[in-house]
Amino acid sequence: MDYEETLNYRLIGKRIRELREKFGMTQENLAEAIEVSVPYVSHIERGMKRPGLQILVRIAVAFEVTVDTLLIGNQTADKEVACAEVQKLLDDCSPKERRMLLAATTAIKNVLRDET
Numbered sequence: 001m002d003y004e005e006t007l008n009y010r011l012i013g014k015r016i017r018e019l020r021e022k023f024g025m026t027q028e029n030l031a032e033a034i035e036v037s038v039p040y041v042s043h044i045e046r047g048m049k050r051p052g053l054q055i056l057v058r059i060a061v062a063f064e065v066t067v068d069t070l071l072i073g074n075q076t077a078d079k080e081v082a083c084a085e086v087q088k089l090l091d092d093c094s095p096k097e098r099r100m101l102l103a104a105t106t107a108i109k110n111v112l113r114d115e116t
Helices: 009-022 027-034 038-045 053-063 067-071 078-091 095-115
Strands: none
Touching: 009 027, 009 038, 009 053, 009 067, 027 038, 027 053, 053 067, 078 095
């Protein structure tokens, strides 16, 4: 299996652009921080170039985040892994605890969706 083909570079680029804007950086600032050209940053953000691990690490360092922050959502098993983790959490809960966790999770989800 070619793992390069499984990555959504548009999603990665979008996440990089969002972080850059959140930090108030221009493409020029980011290019300088990660020691690449401005057009290369532009191409990464539009999903036209496929940054390697070294570039992703430099970008993560520039934004003070982990590389997985840039890659989240790219694994086809993300949902399955999350479901398994939630199930593991719920396994030792009482029915009352499960209801409380469901109510809290629903409230958090609603807040997250209202922010977008």
